[in-house]
Amino acid sequence: MKNYNRAVLGTGVIANETAATLQKNGRNLFAVGNRTHGKAVAFAEKYNVGKVYDSYDEMFTDPDVDIIYITTPHNTHYGFMKKAILNKKHILVEKSITLNSDELGELITLAEQNNVIIGEAMTVYHMPIYKKLNEILKSGTLGRVNLITMNFGSFKEYDMKNRFFNRSLAGGAMLDIGVYALSVIRWFFDSKPDNILSQLKTAPTGVDEQASLLLSDKEGQMATVMLSLHSKQPKRAMISCENGYIEIMEYPRAWEAKITYTDGRTELVSTGENSDALYYEITDMEKAVNGDKNVMCLDYTADVMKIMTRFRQEHGIIYPEEE
Incomplete structure (x- = not known):
């Protein structure tokens, strides 16, 4: 399976668990972005993340990023997901994936049109x-x-x-x-x-x-x-x-x-x-990007x-x- 470049949006609890879980399994995040740049820098230093973005938009347009894990609050998901999809990025999104069914239905259609995978990080x-x-x-x-x-x-x-x-x-x-x-x-x-x-x-x-x-x-x-x-x-x-x-x-x-x-x-x-919960989500997401969409x-x-x-x-x- 291809070694996908993964970026994380946000530096809260889930983002920290994700970075730590990857390191435990011999892997690192490729990039990190956060509303507060200083927090992103500290996060990158802590987990040996190679790239820190000055703004969110840089993550969505970076040609080297394959999968973005969106870990920000529920009410921000729709906007970030839409940007990612339009930039052909696969996205794993912290639960709840959107606020409502209308948002999710629109984004599923958009993802199909842009040939990208979206998935909820539902353990x-x-x-x-x-x-x-x-x-x-x-x-x-x-x-x-x-x-x-x-x-x-x-x-x-x-x-x-x-x-x-x-x-x-x-x-x-x-x-x-x-x-x-x-x-x-x-x-x-x-x-x-x-x-x-x-x-x-x-x-x-x-x-x-x-x-x-x-x-x-x-x-x-x-x-x-x-x-x-x-x-x-x-x-x-x-x-x-x-x-x-x-x-x-x-x-x-x-x-x-x-x-x-x-x-x-x-x-x-x-x-x-129990400690590998996030790793199971991440690896299933990679399987989906690799062709097994139903996972x-x-x-x-x-x-x-x-x-x-x-x-x-x-x-x-x-x-x-x-x-």
Whole structure:
């Protein structure tokens, strides 16, 4: 496989994890860009990155860059993605990939017209444990998937200026943590959930602080989702089947799951490394650029975005960019 030149946009937590993960696997980022030039310089020195851009635009027009990883806040993704696509750059984008389905649909069409790959950095679609569990389910051992129960809760202090609650930064539980829960559901469901009921509690800023959803698909599979940004919960997924159930703890970066069969037997399934989560995303993105487009699961990303967009529309949650 070709050794692609990768650039990262932003120098936050994910960008640092990406650079460190690549170094761990004997590779380096080719370039970095950030709104604050000094931060980009410090980042480059820390991770031995060869090129630092004075402005974002230089990254998009650099002929030596093959893939750009966009790690900036949700509300900046659409603009950066469009620039990258128009400059024929493949892009891996931090979740949530866009604010809404209209943005994503437009960019997918634009990417097809420009023959570039776009993918969401959704750990669920790339960690080995989820792929292994899919193989087990397809074998028929556990029978049909009937129910999925998802919990994800973090206790965030009521600082309305931070990105979790800040409407101007596209804050809220759905785009920040709900996207993980819905991606797990879409991964194990036979088709996109088309029947959705929901309720929420809003933060003082008007974004979704707490949410619950009931979902079902045309095959009759059902799921529940409980989300909170101000109440700690276990990050737990339970996939209930005819012949047993699967428990996944600490998703999305899970590395093991426990299967409990109806006769009481248990089995521990373990594969992959938590610390390599970002590397799995990066290598799958390179496979997609190399021709295996389906590995990025962009159709699942679009299905999840439709659910999140519908949820926000039904509850009147609108970000400034959407007004």
